[in-house]
Amino acid sequence: MRSFFRPESVAVVGATANPIKGGYHIYNNLKTYFSGRVYPVNPNYDEIGGHTCYRSVSDLPEVVELVILFIPAKHVPSVMAECAGLGIKRIQIQAAGFVEVGTEGEELARQVLAIAGEHDIRVWGPNCTGSVSSRDIFFAPFMPAPDLNEKLTPGPVSVIAQSGMLAGGFLVQMLEGGYFGIDKVAAIGNKMDIDEVDILKFLADEDDTRVILMYLESIARGREFMEVARELSGKKHLVLLKAGRSEQSKAAALSHTGSLAGNEQVIDGALAQAGVIRVSDFMEMIHVGQALATSPVSAGGRRVAVITVTGGGGIVSTDLLSDFGLEVPDLTPETVKTLQEIFPPWMPPKNPVDLWPTMELRGINEAFELVVPVVLKDPNIDAAILLPFASPLVETQKVDIFTRAMKETGKPIISWVFGYPDRFEMFEDTMKAAGIPVFRQLSQAAKVLAAFRTLGGM
Amino acid sequence: MRSFFRPESVAVVGATANPIKGGYHIYNNLKTYFSGRVYPVNPNYDEIGGHTCYRSVSDLPEVVELVILFIPAKHVPSVMAECAGLGIKRIQIQAAGFVEVGTEGEELARQVLAIAGEHDIRVWGPNCTGSVSSRDIFFAPFMPAPDLNEKLTPGPVSVIAQSGMLAGGFLVQMLEGGYFGIDKVAAIGNKMDIDEVDILKFLADEDDTRVILMYLESIARGREFMEVARELSGKKHLVLLKAGRSEQSKAAALSHTGSLAGNEQVIDGALAQAGVIRVSDFMEMIHVGQALATSPVSAGGRRVAVITVTGGGGIVSTDLLSDFGLEVPDLTPETVKTLQEIFPPWMPPKNPVDLWPTMELRGINEAFELVVPVVLKDPNIDAAILLPFASPLVETQKVDIFTRAMKETGKPIISWVFGYPDRFEMFEDTMKAAGIPVFRQLSQAAKVLAAFRTLGGM
Numbered sequence: 018m019r020s021f022f023r024p025e026s027v028a029v030v031g032a033t034a035n036p037i038k039g040g041y042h043i044y045n046n047l048k049t050y051f052s053g054r055v056y057p058v059n060p061n062y063d064e065i066g067g068h069t070c071y072r073s074v075s076d077l078p079e080v081v082e083l084v085i086l087f088i089p090a091k092h093v094p095s096v097m098a099e100c101a102g103l104g105i106k107r108i109q110i111q112a113a114g115f116v117e118v119g120t121e122g123e124e125l126a127r128q129v130l131a132i133a134g135e136h137d138i139r140v141w142g143p144n145c146t147g148s149v150s151s152r153d154i155f156f157a158p159f160m161p162a163p164d165l166n167e168k169l170t171p172g173p174v175s176v177i178a179q180s181g182m183l184a185g186g187f188l189v190q191m192l193e194g195g196y197f198g199i200d201k202v203a204a205i206g207n208k209m210d211i212d213e214v215d216i217l218k219f220l221a222d223e224d225d226t227r228v229i230l231m232y233l234e235s236i237a238r239g240r241e242f243m244e245v246a247r248e249l250s251g252k253k254h255l256v257l258l259k260a261g262r263s264e265q266s267k268a269a270a271l272s273h274t275g276s277l278a279g280n281e282q283v284i285d286g287a288l289a290q291a292g293v294i295r296v297s298d299f300m301e302m303i304h305v306g307q308a309l310a311t312s313p314v315s316a317g318g319r320r321v322a323v324i325t326v327t328g329g330g331g332i333v334s335t336d337l338l339s340d341f342g343l344e345v346p347d348l349t350p351e352t353v354k355t356l357q358e359i360f361p362p363w364m365p366p367k368n369p370v371d372l373w374p375t376m377e378l379r380g381i382n383e384a385f386e387l388v389v390p391v392v393l394k395d396p397n398i399d400a401a402i403l404l405p406f407a408s409p410l411v412e413t414q415k416v417d418i419f420t421r422a423m424k425e426t427g428k429p430i431i432s433w434v435f436g437y438p439d440r441f442e443m444f445e446d447t448m449k450a451a452g453i454p455v456f457r458q459l460s461q462a463a464k465v466l467a468a469f470r471t472l473g474g475m
Numbered sequence: 476m477r478s479f480f481r482p483e484s485v486a487v488v489g490a491t492a493n494p495i496k497g498g499y500h501i502y503n504n505l506k507t508y509f510s511g512r513v514y515p516v517n518p519n520y521d522e523i524g525g526h527t528c529y530r531s532v533s534d535l536p537e538v539v540e541l542v543i544l545f546i547p548a549k550h551v552p553s554v555m556a557e558c559a560g561l562g563i564k565r566i567q568i569q570a571a572g573f574v575e576v577g578t579e580g581e582e583l584a585r586q587v588l589a590i591a592g593e594h595d596i597r598v599w600g601p602n603c604t605g606s607v608s609s610r611d612i613f614f615a616p617f618m619p620a621p622d623l624n625e626k627l628t629p630g631p632v633s634v635i636a637q638s639g640m641l642a643g644g645f646l647v648q649m650l651e652g653g654y655f656g657i658d659k660v661a662a663i664g665n666k667m668d669i670d671e672v673d674i675l676k677f678l679a680d681e682d683d684t685r686v687i688l689m690y691l692e693s694i695a696r697g698r699e700f701m702e703v704a705r706e707l708s709g710k711k712h713l714v715l716l717k718a719g720r721s722e723q724s725k726a727a728a729l730s731h732t733g734s735l736a737g738n739e740q741v742i743d744g745a746l747a748q749a750g751v752i753r754v755s756d757f758m759e760m761i762h763v764g765q766a767l768a769t770s771p772v773s774a775g776g777r778r779v780a781v782i783t784v785t786g787g788g789g790i791v792s793t794d795l796l797s798d799f800g801l802e803v804p805d806l807t808p809e810t811v812k813t814l815q816e817i818f819p820p821w822m823p824p825k826n827p828v829d830l831w832p833t834m835e836l837r838g839i840n841e842a843f844e845l846v847v848p849v850v851l852k853d854p855n856i857d858a859a860i861l862l863p864f865a866s867p868l869v870e871t872q873k874v875d876i877f878t879r880a881m882k883e884t885g886k887p888i889i890s891w892v893f894g895y896p897d898r899f900e901m902f903e904d905t906m907k908a909a910g911i912p913v914f915r916q917l918s919q920a921a922k923v924l925a926a927f928r929t930l931g932g933m
Contacts, residue, residue, distance in 0.1 A: 178787075179787065180785060180786055180787025180788075180790075183785040183786070183787035183788055184787075186784070186785060186864050186893055186894055187893065189894055189895060190893050190894055190895070190896060193895045193896050193897060194896040232787065234787065234790055258791065260787060260790040260791045260794060261790055261794070262794045262797075263793055263794045263797035263798075264797075265793050265797060265802070265803050297794075297795065297798075297917075297918050298791060298795065298916050298917040298918045299788075299791070299893060299916075299917065300893075300915050300916040300917070301916065301918070326644070327638060327641040327644060328638055328641070329636075329637065329638025329641035329642075329690065329692065329718060330638075330641055330757075332638075332692055332718040332719055333716070333718045333756060333757070335721055335723050336718060336719070336720045336721045336755075337755065337756065339720075339721035339722075339723055340721075340755075344723070345723050406644050435644055435645065435648055435757060435758075436644055436647055436648055437647060437648070437651050438648060438651050438652040439651060457758050458756050458757075458758040458759065458916075459755075459756040459757065459758070460755050460756045460759070
């Protein structure tokens with residue numbers, strides 16, 4: 018599997034000098050950023066961008082470790098056979114036109130698999146944007162990718178995605194949005210041979226990956242998937258957007274990547290047992306990934322403290338946390354006693370901790386600064402969610418107090434934001450710099466606390 | 476009820492000249508913006524801001540239509556009695572300190588209700604930020620509200636909120652965020668007397684209100700609430716964030732506004748039958764309100780067309796629409812035939828409509844411009860969701876084609892956005908100007924289509 022992310026040498030069959038074609042970008046991206054040997058193959062060119070272009074894989078100066086094919090589906094079997102004859106063992110097919118287009122494509126797929134089986138070749142794709150690694154910038158997708166050395170920041174998140182265009186667009190959004198640092202991206206398309214289980218097994222030993230975001234339209238080998246997920250749980254965060262849950266969407270999935278979706282209820286229960294966090298859309302997947310990637314703490318737990326300027330927000334948070342199997346437990350008598358020194362006598366402190374009374378005495382910032390460390394230390398508490406009010410006052414919030422509390426206790430803090438929308442960005446930047454992920458939707462915040470919990474062991 | 480939103484005259488008991496106190500803001504907001512007669516009452520001042528301040532309500536030059544009380548709870552019964560003696564019939568208590576703080580407060584509440592009952596007085600609050608109307612800018616909340624004449628834009632959305640601080644903060648966010656135009660806001664707090672049913676009945680005849688957003692921690696008169704909701708369905712959109720769903724949050728709600736929450740399952744079914752859209756957090760409530768307020772079309776239906784640049788996005792959309800009881804039906808043979816002239820022959824068009832093949836021929840913008848009007852006209856379709864890719868190309872999208880299609884068919888279009896995050900705002904602005912609400916989360920988009928459906932009658 019390593020050959021798909023950091024090969025010694027790679028050939029791009031279908032490389033062209035025409036920048037509106039995908040074959041141009043695959044070659045150009047690899048040639049520009051990757052330090053390994055990259056060869057263009059296309060009988061119509063003698064050179065591309067000043068580099069020798071080869072008529073066929075047989076003409077290459079070496080037996081390359083990986084061949085990427087971006088040619089019409091009907092030509093794939095003959096090139097595959099040529100590769101097989103040369104002893105090439107790893108092929109990535111980015112082009113479409115196989116099982117998703119009907120009988121003719123199915124026959125082509127059968128031919129490809131027959132050659133692969135006979136010659137012990139592993140096939141990635143087809144109908145996909147391929148593999149990406151931020152280490153040494155190996156970027157195979159057939160799309161323009163300027164300034165990758167700035168945009169592809171190495172980090173703890175790896176992504177597995179089944180859909181071609183979506184994986185590509187999603188990758189653009191991740192690169193341009195700078196939500197989190199990326200280790201690897203695997204867009205596996207029709208997964209004729211290599212599937213999510215292969216990628217997961219590979220990522221299990223990649224220490225740079227701490228969070229794995231998955232978009233899957235089907236889970237091909239259910240039992241093996243659950244096994245590898247269970248092995249990874251407690252070590253890496255697994256986040257899954259599983260499409261094709263409804264009967265209607267299952268039909269759509271069949272025509273899109275040619276895969277059949279499984280029985281949802283069975284999948285659902287097994288995933289929960291294996292510690293996989295399910296999300297319902299792409300932005301939620303990004304939010305969860307971002308929170309897990311940026312927090313200085315990676316493990317949470319079931320028992321959450323809600324620290325809020327609004328009683329109503331506290332109630333809605335409790336509902337949403339409860340939806341995700343989390344609790345808002347009582348604080349210990351010791352914590353209550355310490356808080357009583359901060360709170361006015363007429364308001365007995367309890368969880369959710371409503372700061373309103375003490376805010377009137379001390380102001381909103383001091384209220385949070387005094388209360389958060391006390392509550393986070395409580396042995397009944399595994400994590401905290403803050404519900405502050407974004408206003409011009411935010412500028413003077415001493416967020417280092419929160420960071421220290423997280424580091425001392427090993428418990429994560431996340432935050433909701435409401436109030437003055439023109440202060441949201443400043444608030445978000447300030448809190449994120451302190452290691453506190455911020456959400457404008459409470460439901461997203463609750464989901465993220467549930468995701469933290471998967472490494473908490475409770 | 477009119478007296479709480481546009482009284483001829485109003486007295487503010489507890490008005491002060493001290494701008495860090497709530498009583499200052501209530502008086503100042505009313506005096507600054509409202510054209511009716513506004514009187515400050517406080518025995519400690521002879522004048523406030525150059526206006527005569529009265530020692531008591533008995534000293535006022537007239538029997539005012541409305542009295543707003545912002546004084547400690549223990550003084551409320553005696554002022555109430557004084558008002559009753561004068562024949563005043565409408566009182567709004569913004570201060571806290573009643574049932575939510577225990578036995579002593581409960582006794583005060585009993586005294587207030589006894590006086591109200593005896594003298595036929597309607598009481599609003601306590602523990603609330605009171606009433607707001609954009610017509611003639613009647614703004615009672617005890618918070619600073621600069622530039623209201625610019626920020627409180629009249630529009631079709633009215634808000635009913637139970638929690639004090641939250642309603643206040645939420646109001647700030649709505650005013651500052653400019654998400655939608657506002658007709659009325661009713662922050663009803665502990666709802667000792669006036670409750671959501673009273674407000675709903677009043678709003679039923681307020682033609683300026685087309686969308687009602689509700690945040691409730693309890694539904695005090697369940698049967699009457701359902702009756703008025705059923706009467707309103709088909710005429711106005713009702714959107715509800717019901718807090719206190721979980722057992723834990725019910726306990727929190729009790730201490731917060733002193734109200735008991737009901738049986739969730741019973742409430743749930745009845746609300747769905749009455750056409751009430753439930754949302755799970757505040758931002759979702761804003762999103763839904765904004766979409767309903769800004770679309771040129773107010774009614775949708777169950778049958779949704781998904782028009783997408785990504786097959787994967789089409790599948791996830793189908794899942795989410797299905798979660799909300801919506802369908803992604805087949806297109807009519809006539810529509811398919813028309814689309815076949817636009818699509819390449821190897822890709823038979825169907826719903827979800829995957830534009831990928833025709834995009835390769837025509838570019839993304841033309842693909843949408845050709846396909847959207849054809850699909851929206853389909854008699855099998857009630858509404859459409861677009862899944863485009865935000866890129867620099869967006870600048871040249873001819874969105875007037877979409878607006879015309881909506882107006883001709885009376886069917887709404889909404890849009891998801893993914894792609895280049897630095898293009899999201901431009902994309903959102905462009906689409907919103909054309910009457911198409913845009914969402915970054917697919918789940919929000921699906922929820923909004925479900926909300927449109929409630930006025931669609933199918």
